[in-house]
Amino acid sequence: MPSFFSNKKLIVLLTSLIVLIALISYSLKEGTRATWTEQFVQDVVGGFQYVVNVPARYVAGFFENVSDIENAYKENKRLKENLTNYASVEQENRDLTSQNKELKAQLGMKNDPSLSEYTKYSATLISRSYDQWNQLLTLDKGKVNGIKNGMPVITSGKRLVGSVTKVGNFTSKVSLISDDQNVNQISAMIEPKNGDTIYGMIEGYNQNKGTLLFGKIPIKAKVKKGQTVTTSGLSGKYSKGLVIGTVTSVSTDQYGLTKAAQIKPAADLNHLNYVLVIEKKKQVGGKGN
């Protein structure tokens, strides 16, 4: 019976440990920049993933449709009730839009695109990381289609999903907001119906509860359950007005200096098929006064 770890094997193990640590520190330092080898492998595998993914999605879509049909009747009933309000809301919206335009024109801001304007690129999900620790998606659009590093990714209804971290030529990787390495950079806000806007930061993701931590809220701010949290556009990375989620509970942080809230993400992060990658429109410099 050979001994479990002979001398030679011990040396191999130690060497590979050193290599592992070197690689980890390299990739942590490198951050979001993808080397050409990574890009190449990502693109080639992405092609194969696309081929496997299309029929799989088709089959999954069929089963989803069956359960959708069951829900359709109930939904239809509810929507019909809501439809009665639609006409009045639309009219109101039109009034407000024209009013807004006039006011903006008076302020001389007409040519200045606001923070919330952006261009969209639609993309299909071709794979996602299977261990839940890495929350990464692979999309079927890359540099060729105009995707760049750091662009925010949303689903329908402007619900924030994450941001692009590594771009290949034909595919790109998206880090979800539930990924612990991504989240500590989102500047967020709550706009209450009356009162001032409350600013804070999204600081982490709680996997047990499935909620985001919205921290650094001023202690005097009146945060309530059910309020909607959106991006503030202050950080520059995310444009303004993307919906992050709704507040589920509020607490004071451990030092008693600021408040913290738990937020349920608005987008269903487990159930993504199609996403939109958005790019902020370039601001026309020096015009706003």
Added chain:
Amino acid sequence: MKQSKIFILLFFLFLIQGTVMPLIPFYSVGNNVQIISEFVLVALLMLAFFGSLSWGLKYAILFGFLIDIIYASVLGVYAFSLTLTVYLVYSISKWVNMNTAMTILLVAVGVCMQQFEVYVIYLMIGVTDQQLGFFFQFRLLPTVCLNAVFTMLIYYPFRRFFERLSDGIEK
């Protein structure tokens, strides 16, 4: 020729892990349950048991790096842990008599080891902050169950496939 057959098989499982498995609604089983498919690991272990260890280790390094590049954000973690797991479980397998039940048991041990190694490394470098209790209760148990079922399904075809291939390889 034989090499390419093994590669295609493993690559197919690798693709399935990332494209087909996330589409299956496992989260409807329970609220927090995390069921992870480790099909590449299962195939690599079978390759080491019934084919040859050196091939198993080579493909473990190769597919470890592929997983790191495609599905993970930090390089090297899966390459290291996959190779270590395949080697350790193979070392155990030399002490026991290989039959169906034993293989499934060893694969389950391998899946546990793999999950735990990656968990420890990720915890140290701060990729995850999952609690240990949560890890054991909601992640390890269902993951082992899924992969054990998968092993039962593929046991006979894979064993025959690898044994036929290994006839030509000197062990």
